[in-house]
Amino acid sequence: MLCATTPAFAFAQETAPADDAAATAADTIDYGNDIIVTASKRSQTLQDTPIAVSVTSAADLQNAQIRDLIDLQSAVPSLRVSQLQSSANTNFIIRGFGNGANNPGIEPSVGVFIDGVYRSRSAAQIGDLPNVERIEVLRGPQSTLFGKNASAGVISIVTQKPQYVFGGSVEASYGNYDAIVLKGNITGPISDTIAFSLGANFNRRDGYAKDVNLDTDVNDRNRWGVRGQLLIEPSDALSIRLIGDYDKIDENCCIAGNVLAGPTVPITNFLAGGTSVDANNPFSYRVYNNFLSSNLIKNYGGSGQIDYDLGNMALTSISAYREVRADTNQDSDFTSADLIGRKSDDTAINTFTQELRLTSDFDGPINFLVGGYYFNEKIKQHSQINFGDDFRPYGNALIQAASGGALNVPTLEAALGAPSGSFFRAGDGMDEHYRMKNTAWSIFGTLDFEISDRLTLTLGGNYTKDKKRFSADVDSNDVFSGIDLDAAAYAPFRNQLLLGGALQQAGVNPNDPAAVLAFATNPATAPFFQQFVTFANDNQNNPAANPLNGLKAFQFLPPFLDVPNSVEPGKTNDGDFSYxxxxxxxxxxxxxxxxxxATGFKASSVNLSRDSRPLAADLPAIIAGGLGTPNLVSGTRFAAPEESTVYEAGLKGQWSVAALNLAVFKQSIKGFQSNVFTGTGFALANAGKQSTWGVEFDGSVRPVRGLNLTLAVTYLDPKYDSFVASAFGDLSGRKPAGIPDLSVSMGGTYTHEFAGGTKAIMHVDYQYESPTQIVDGLLGLPDTVAQNLKREVNQLNASFTVALTNGFELGVWGRNLTNAQYLTTVFNAVAQSGSVSGYPSQPRTYGVTGRFKF
Structure with missing residues (x-):
């Protein structure tokens, strides 16, 4: 089978020598000899880098039409990228480990670096890829070489430096869904010691889904960016690289289809006056919302890298400052009924990083790398969630159903002493303000000792200190959620309901005074009536027997205990030595x-959301100190650190016509930070231990001149060694969801050169993931429901390009040509018990691209 653009081996001819003699020479050299990677913070060939690393070259990206990091997973089977509810929320997972979306207080376990600069949140990572030289995906914990949170792996993007020879390229693509992509870059000398480059990109596409209720397309693309660089080399020993960039996203994303229609769908249909969801049909790409979701993301910053050659040592400094502004709003109930009138998150992230390292290049048996890293980040988030116009009648229907028709909203308002019309009032909800300041520093280094000409021992270490200060100021004006249904003041009402329930079970209508009187005075039934009265009197203040317990599930937005307070300081302080x-x-x-x-470390993550609640250990002191709020329960303010470990053995082979990588590993993370959606919020918790045994293979062969065949295979056998306190109960011993046993990328590229130098380049790649359960569980639904929801990926991509000798190229391409359909993730529908929503995969896309290189 033809194999994909697999990342493990890029060949010499991908760098396209300018003349035929060079091309002939390139065909004779060993594969991979010219692929220089910096995975170990040193420049080495891929063959000589003893790390499980995949490299995707610029030519690979071009042939496979990989436009952003979401597409990269089709070439790297150990990598999985999931687009979630907005353009600012993406999960990166390597070897089954990864997190970091849906909460600004959670940093990813997979670190993303662009030109050596750490991008701390997915909103700063997922724009269109700049003028890339290569992308390195490092698998396994990398904490001894990277100064911040790399407990599961690293994605390192390296862009092209400015050149002293004038040149550049322009590119235009047009595809289905009226997609237009424009890219351009130019580079050249300013003087003998200064070079520049400028690049820009524009990506616009109509939505591939249809909002039937609003009569518009959704899930569109609308993003652009600019990037400028200066390379200053005043001497052979000194190099200064300055980079500035600005990216903007303004999109309507992301649709969620209805996977399972629960008992609330008839209610939302009634409120919408027609169809509220396309029931049980997530791949129709037809949705029903009552307002468009919005994503406005600005990501910008600058960096300066200074490299100074000291002879047998080299000094490198990388300084960077970045800002992210992400403003999102979404119709989070995913129905045309106006249940959620607003669900917005306006996030501001300011990040400063500084790295300094010294690397030796001695002739002797010992070499070293030593460095320091400083990280300073400030986060502000303002979130709002408000009831829509239909939530009051919706809540009324839920209460009627839960009470068997005995209660409704007006009855409850009167009985509980609330103003008429105050429950589930349109516009009521939560106004949330969160802040976090994170400072961290680390000292890291490696020592290489050549025991012999062929055997090298490398020791590495990293000490990290990470401190976070956070605050939450949240106001809820949801009247119903602020009522303590166990309060003594409501004992008479509970007494009445208990007595009425007992009478109803005895066949007496409690709302018929004559029938109740007859039952109470009839000598044959009077003793039973007295027993009912006694039962009601004895249990009117018994929380376990409270007849209103079934309504507590509808107290969606309870009062919030702000932090810091006299019990909770709003601080974390972590330190760790990884080696x-x-x-x-x-x-x-x-x-x-x-x-x-190797071991790895990721510091505590903070729960910057309305689901932030005191730890169970702090709750007694909070109650004793008079800080308790109505309906306050324990949860998490933060998740403790992750600590990872890997045992790995690998083989790298490289011959004149073939190359391969093989790695066998056992990797585990203690305290994995799980963040699970429950239908009304997110549960942040530490898994006791999650481990994976696996095998990774990627190889390449060129059976004839011009034909490159590649194959990459990953086999994973994961399990929760211990996860007692998950959102779905004790998962210990079970296989974690979302991790396929087998992932495969295969494909091939054939280049035919005609007389005169014109080339035809044909490429095809195929991605496969074996069936896997999508989520660990779904709250309120039997285990079998989640077990039956599986994902299997079969995606075929292809391109054909003609490259003329004058630098002009014209090609056609297609991604997901078989129109494979699968759910990237599923979750409990918001405030709709029994319903399940999910994000469908992107449909087939295709188009034509023209490119001119000069």
Missing amino acids: SARLAYKMTDTVNVYATY
């Missing part, structure tokens, strides 16, 4: 083997 040991042995000139033991 690694690696033996690398060069068996022959073409075969290397290595064995690694």
Whole structure:
């Protein structure tokens, strides 16, 4: 089978020598010799880098039409990227480990770096890829080389430096859904010691889904960016690289289809006056909302890298400052009934980073790398959630159903002493303000000792100190959620309901005074009536027997206990020493083997959401101190750190016509930070331990000149060693959801050169993921429901390009040509018990691209 743009091996001819003699020479050299990677913070060939790393070159990205990091997973089977509810929320997962979306207080376990600068949130990562030289995906914990949160792996994007030879390219694509993509870059000298580059991109596409209620397309693309660089080299020893960039996204994303229609759908249909969801049909790409979701994201910043050659040592400094502004609003009930009138999150993130490292290049057996890293970040978020016009009648229907028709909203308002019309009032909800300041520093280094000409021992260490200060100021004016249904003041009402329930079970209508009187005075039934009265009197203040318990599930937005307070300081303070040991042995000139033991660390994550609640250990002191609010329960303010460990052995082989990578590993994370949607909010919790045993293979072969075939396979066997306190109960011993046993990327590229130099380039790649359960569970639904919801990926991509000798290229391309359909994730529908929503995969896209390189 033809194999994909797999990342593990890029070939010499991908760098397109300018003349035929160079091209002939390129065909004779060993594969991968010219692919230089910096995965180990040193420039090494891919063959000599004893790390499980995949490299995707600029040519790979171009042939496969990989436009952003979401598309990259089709080329790297160990990587999974999931687009969630907005353009600002994306999860990156390597070897089954990853998190970081849906909450600004949670940093990802997979670190993303662009030109050595850490991008701390997905909103700063997912714009269109700039003028890329290569993308390195490092698998496993990388804390000894990277200064911030890399407990599961690293995605390192390296862009092209400015050149001293004038050149550039322009590119235009047009595709289905009226997609238009424009890209351009120019580079050249300003003087003998200064070079520049300027690049810009524009990406616009109509939505591939239809909002039937609003009569408009949704899930569109509308993003653009600019990027400028200066390379200043006043001497052979000194190099200064300055980068500035600005990206903007203004899109309507992301649709959620109805996977399972629960008992609330008839209610929302009635309130909408027709169809409120396309029931049980997530792949119709037809949705019903009552307002358009919006995503306005601005991501900008600058960095400066200074490299100074000290002879047998090199000093590198990377300074960066970045800002992210993400303003989103979504019709989160995903129905045309006006249940949620607003669900907005306006987030501001300011980040400063500084890295300094010294690297040796001695002739002797010992070399070292030592560095320091500083991180300072400030986050502000203002969130709002408000009831829509239909939520009051919707809440009334829920209460009637839960009470068997005995109660309704007006009755409750009168009985509980609330003003008429105050329950579930349109516009009521929560106004939320969160802040967090994170400062961290680390000292890291590696020591290489050449035991012999072929055997090298590498030791690495990283000490990290991470401090966070956070605050939450949240106001809820949802009247019903602020009532303590167990309060003594409501004992007479509970007494009445208990007595009425007992009478109803005895066949007496409690709303018929004559029938009740007859039952109470009839000598045959009077003793039973007295028993009913006694039962009601004895249990009117018993929380376990409260007849209003069934209504507590509808207290969606209870009062919030602000933090910090006299019990909770709103601080975390983490410190950790991570370390690694690696033996690398060069068996022959073409075969290397290595064995690694490494640990990783990710600091505490903070729950910056309305689901932030005191830890169970703090709740008694809070109640004793008089800080308790109505309906306050325990939860999490933050999740404790993650600590990862990996045992890994690998083999790298490289010959004149073939190359391969093989890695076998056992990786685990203690305290994995799980963030699960429950239908009304997110549950942030630490898993006790999650581990994965796996095998990774990627290889390439060129059976004839011009044909490159590649294959990458990942097999994973994950399990929760311990996860007692998950949102779905004790998951210990079970397989984590969302991790396929088998992931495969395969494909091929054939380049035919005609007389005169014109080339035809044909490329095809195929991505496969074996069936896997999508989520660990769904609250309120039997386990079998979640177990039956599976995802299987079968995606075919292809392109055909003609490249003329004058630099002009014209090609056609298609992604997901088989129109494979699968759900990226599923979740409990918002405030709609029994219904399940899910995000469908993107449908088939295709188009034509023209490119001119000069």
